[in-house]
Amino acid sequence: MDTAAQEFFHDFRQEFLAGAEANSAFQLAEFMDVVSSELEQTGFIEGFEFCHFRAQRGMRVDGYWFNDEGALDLFIADFDSRTELTSLPPSDVETIFKRLVNFFTASRSRNLFRELEETSPEYGLSREIADRGPLIRQVNFFLLSERYLSERLQSLEDGEVEGIRATYHIWDISRLHRQRSSRGHKEALDIDVVDLFGAGIPCLPAHTGEEAYPSYLVVMPGEMLASLYEKFGSRLLEQNVRSFLQARGKINKGIRSTILNEPAMFFAYNNGITATAQNVTVEPGGDGLQITRIRDLQIVNGGQTTASLFHTRRKDKASLNKVFVQMKLSVITDEESETVVPRISEYANTQNRVNAADFFSNHPFHIRIEEFSRRIWAPAQQGAQRETKWFYERARGQYADAQSKLTPAEQRRFKAEYPKAQMFTKTDLAKFENVWDDHPKWVNLGAQKNFARYAGRIGKEWAKSTDHFNEYYYRRAIARALIFRRTEKLVSEQPWYNGGYRANIVAFTIASINECAKSKDRSIDFLRIWSAQDLHSSLVDALTITARFVNDDITQPPQGISNISEWCKKDACWHRIHSSLSKLSPQFSTEFWNDLISLDEQLENAKKARKTQQIDDGIDAQTEIFKIPAEKWADILAEGQRRKLLTPKEIGVLRIAQQMPARIPTEKQSAVLIGVRDKAIQEGIFTDG
Numbered sequence: 001m002d003t004a005a006q007e008f009f010h011d012f013r014q015e016f017l018a019g020a021e022a023n024s025a026f027q028l029a030e031f032m033d034v035v036s037s038e039l040e041q042t043g044f045i046e047g048f049e050f051c052h053f054r055a056q057r058g059m060r061v062d063g064y065w066f067n068d069e070g071a072l073d074l075f076i077a078d079f080d081s082r083t084e085l086t087s088l089p090p091s092d093v094e095t096i097f098k099r100l101v102n103f104f105t106a107s108r109s110r111n112l113f114r115e116l117e118e119t120s121p122e123y124g125l126s127r128e129i130a131d132r133g134p135l136i137r138q139v140n141f142f143l144l145s146e147r148y149l150s151e152r153l154q155s156l157e158d159g160e161v162e163g164i165r166a167t168y169h170i171w172d173i174s175r176l177h178r179q180r181s182s183r184g185h186k187e188a189l190d191i192d193v194v195d196l197f198g199a200g201i202p203c204l205p206a207h208t209g210e211e212a213y214p215s216y217l218v219v220m221p222g223e224m225l226a227s228l229y230e231k232f233g234s235r236l237l238e239q240n241v242r243s244f245l246q247a248r249g250k251i252n253k254g255i256r257s258t259i260l261n262e263p264a265m266f267f268a269y270n271n272g273i274t275a276t277a278q279n280v281t282v283e284p285g286g287d288g289l290q291i292t293r294i295r296d297l298q299i300v301n302g303g304q305t306t307a308s309l310f311h312t313r314r315k316d317k318a319s320l321n322k323v324f325v326q327m328k329l330s331v332i333t334d335e336e337s338e339t340v341v342p343r344i345s346e347y348a349n350t351q352n353r354v355n356a357a358d359f360f361s362n363h364p365f366h367i368r369i370e371e372f373s374r375r376i377w378a379p380a381q382q383g384a385q386r387e388t389k390w391f392y393e394r395a396r397g398q399y400a401d402a403q404s405k406l407t408p409a410e411q412r413r414f415k416a417e418y419p420k421a422q423m424f425t426k427t428d429l430a431k432f433e434n435v436w437d438d439h440p441k442w443v444n445l446g447a448q449k450n451f452a453r454y455a456g457r458i459g460k461e462w463a464k465s466t467d468h469f470n471e472y473y474y475r476r477a478i479a480r481a482l483i484f485r486r487t488e489k490l491v492s493e494q495p496w497y498n499g500g501y502r503a504n505i506v507a508f509t510i511a512s513i514n515e516c517a518k519s520k521d522r523s524i525d526f527l528r529i530w531s532a533q534d535l536h537s538s539l540v541d542a543l544t545i546t547a548r549f550v551n552d553d554i555t556q557p558p559q560g561i562s563n564i565s566e567w568c569k570k571d572a573c574w575h576r577i578h579s580s581l582s583k584l585s586p587q588f589s590t591e592f593w594n595d596l597i598s599l600d601e602q603l604e605n606a607k608k609a610r611k612t613q614q615i616d617d618g619i620d621a622q623t624e625i626f627k628i629p630a631e632k633w634a635d636i637l638a639e640g641q642r643r644k645l646l647t648p649k650e651i652g653v654l655r656i657a658q659q660m661p662a663r664i665p666t667e668k669q670s671a672v673l674i675g676v677r678d679k680a681i682q683e684g685i686f687t688d689g
Contacts, residue, residue, distance in 0.1 A: 008173065044169075044235065047065045053116075053122035059099055062075050070136055071139070076097070076099065089150045112126045127562035137314065189295070190293070202218070202289070203216040203217065203218045203288075216328075220273070221324060222259075226306075236306065237299055255308040260312070266323045271302075271305075291329075368469055369477075372392070388418070402418075431443050441573070444504050476530070483529065486540070501565060501568070508568070510543075524539065653672045
């Protein structure tokens with residue numbers, strides 16, 4: 001094993017040991033949390049619920065996740081807090097997977113739940129497996145290991161367990177190292193079309209000229225597209241958050257009707273799909289060119305079509321033999337994907353451009369939050385001598401990349417300025433915000449769905465007004481991060497906590513505190529928390545009381561519901577908690593109520609921040625328009641008028657811009673010009689840069 005992997009192992013070990021200590025968590029739980037979070041961020045899994053159970057009869061499970069489409073992910077850890085990196089031999093892999101399979105079969109066919117404690121997480125999981133029965137169409141077994149996989153084991157074939165399709169996945173320390181070393185990029189899908197389907201896909205080249213991106217027009221068999229979605233699921237839709245959000249578990253009625261009643265007309269009726277890939281292998285076939293291999297296929301528009309084909313085939317037993325879908329496939333390199341793919345998705349999704357589909361890492365919202373995080377110093381905590389900053393990881397791997405070329409001394413200074421505990425990602429931000437401003441169930445539905453929900457909401461709000469997202473918004477978000485993470489630690493420390501449902505308890509605890517405060521026209525003083533970089537004692541006490549209150553409620557689900565984690569994903573769960581908050585409020589101390597601020601004061605803070613942001617935006621807009629020479633504005637005006645693309649207001653402002661510097665556009669006029677510039681770029685009139 002090379003030195004880099006050894007170093008990664010020791011760094012990774014220190015990371016989860018420090019996390020376990022900071023979060024008052026068991027080492028196994030922290031190990032599973034760190035690795036599962038990695039898999040969630042890269043799209044390999046939708047979510048993760050910790051559930052540790054082991055029996056003398058060769059059964060073990062350490063976590064699970066049910067998705068909307070009949071798939072079950074089961075996780076098992078190969079973890080012993082080893083101090084040195086060692087090999088994971090094939091014999092151990094077989095034994096470990098066998099324990100996980102044994103748990104599944106005992107739960108499904110032998111009613112294992114009858115032998116388990118009814119309030120335990122393992123009871124809920126085992127009972128849910130038994131109750132879902134034939135609804136489980138696929139089970140995915142995941143082995144998460146702190147060792148490195150022996151080279152003697154090259155691959156694991158899919159199979160069947162209890163007549164159900166089963167897949168096997170190993171995430172060892174080497175694979176984690178490769179993932180984190182890929183400069184933030186996900187592990188790409190590598191689809192061997194011939195191996196999977198027996199033949200290539202006929203295609204026509206659609207690119208011309210040396211500078212054009214390679215692109216192809218493809219007639220995609222419906223069976224093939226449905227099978228790809230069945231095998232890879234949301235990983236095909238990672239670049240299209242909106243499609244991911246809308247497609248999960250839903251069938252478009254029009255698409256379904258065409259498949260069932262007029263399958264031969266599907267190609268004519270359907271708009272088709274837009275896709276990208278990092279690399280495509282094209283070879284001569286019987287009637288022309290064929291695509292034989294696709295690396296990192298991503299459907300950026302057409303997720304609804306793709307998912308509906310799969311669901312109609314599965315639920316209605318429909319044949320897709322006569323169904324064909326037109327596909328436009330563009331080959332975009334990994335280096336260019338962050339810039340080009342969002343534009344392809346935006347222009348392809350013309351029915352509703354400003355939505356979650358635009359919400360990529362280079363969306364202006366993320367860029368603004370990143371800029372705040374690099375500029376704004378967080379006050380020093382009590383007793384500390386220096387201020388620090390929070391690091392917003394707008395794109396995966398930024399935190400590691402920022403240190404990759406630093407000397408050891410520079411790395412120490414970087415970590416002192418940006419402590420690892422103060423790094424947060426897009427999915428973290430979505431959690432911190434949605435428990436306050438949306439329904440807490442979204443957090444319980446997993447990182448991907450929660451982020452998709454957040455993306456849709458913030459995308460719409462950004463389109464209406466950008467000045468809402470200001471320094472106050474950032475400081476409030478950090479205060480909410482402090483509350484969220486402190487609540488996680490509080491729950492783990494409680495004597496009543498049995499190791500399950502922490503994520504559910506945390507989400508409902510914070511939402512409950514918020515609702516109790518709002519019922520008195522009050523709010524948590526977020527700026528006070530930001531200033532202290534810590535929670536005041538009265539809030540800590542209230543969170544502790546509320547966490548116990550929530551735990552007692554969710555662990556007594558209604559008759560007929562056995563899996564508490566699944567219960568926490570339902571609207572009815574939060575409705576029941578919310579309806580009983582009148583019993584919780586009297587338990588809070590007078591000090592807690594006195595430490596709250598009025599909603600009017602909170603609104604005033606937000607209003608002042610918006611005015612400041614408006615001024616900043618105006619200055620930024622003026623700075624941007626001065627980067628474009630007056631003659632360029634004149635060209636945009638002439639071509640825009642010729643093609644009838646401009647409004648009278650835009651024409652008037654452009655006439656001012658073409659006279660710079662003799663005439664200077666105001667801040668409001670500069671904002672209009674920024675919009676004109678973006679329109680000109682979109683229409684090919686002007687090239688930025």
